[in-house]
Amino acid sequence: MQSVKINELRPTQMTHGLREIHQKTTEYQSLSGHTLDMAIAEKPIPVVIGPNAASFAIDHHHVATALWRAGIKAVPTVLVADLSSLAQDEFWLTLENHRWTYPYDVKGRRVSFTAMPEHVWELADDEYRSLAASVRDAGGYEKTTVPLEEFRWADLFRSNLPYPTSDAEFESLVKKAVKLAKSTVAIGLPGYVGPAEQKRQE
Template identity: 35%
Template sequence: MDTELSARIVELRPTQGALGMEHVREKMRLTSRTPELERATFLREHALRVVRGPGGTLHVTDHHHWARAWYELGIEVVPVMIACDYSDRDHDSFIAALRERRWLHPFDEQGRETPVEALPPSIAVMPDDPYLSLAAFVRMAGVYSDSPEVNAKFAWAGYFRERVQGDFASIAGFAKALAEAVAASRQDEARGLPGFNVKA
């Protein structure tokens, strides 16, 4: 389908329970340093991928971190790309479709699976899971990659959660945790995680 349009960011609903705020801050930095005349093009290049749900609601299936970054920067209307229209379905069949496409990740900031009903009602109130930031930065380092079939960062965040105990309240603490995450990604157990790059 892939229909492009604009939407008010406060009306978008997440399909995952948490995000990594350090990763969000990096996307805030990238957005802020984009010259004003190029900002609209930049936003379109990172358009949020959404699906239309029952009643016409829009649910973000990709780019939650861009969405939160733009919200934090006060951008009210953002470009979205509608991947699928499920507006004619009831709630249960809509959720089933999201699960089938692997577009639903109802995990809280502790990595615990929660009921779908417990998902945050908006991008603005998604809690911080620092392990998702670790997973994002390790991916940037080329350790693993996402595929269209699976969002690997959740598996990697869970892997790091079991192996890295960090003080995420400071830059130094996060840097130390990131170093430990990179070291953990070199362990043999990491080779079985989705997207692992054997050349990293």
């Protein structure tokens, strides 16, 4: 496990959920000493080495951003692959083939890999990405190891629910999103639990 400076960590996605980041930042700021060190060590950032030996995060962008906001300068990383010998275009296509990148903006539109932000904290805020995390925490679906699962759920909510413009609207939307996540509309998405689970919880 190697430590990498957060300001040198390159993102592989365009968006993140600020609500989720704010929550994680508050949690990290409440810790100190050995307890903080342990919390940081629990979630090393999986990275792929790209052109010019740069470290690209392929997951845990929220963790890295929250730690940066909490004043942490470096994070432990786990090397997934070394693709430093590839040219830029070939590198990004390889990431996409492995589902290690998500080049879509806050409206779900495909963007060029050259538009990818330079730093993890520069990603655009996507309320639907935060909604996906809140729905999972509320039991709307189960966490899986499927790559980019949160984005697939975010896209479902983006296509079916209005964009929240306030905290109150967001909280109200979580309840609707949980119901949607357990409906037949969501069949096939990773972590789907279905209406039977919903009835048991009710």
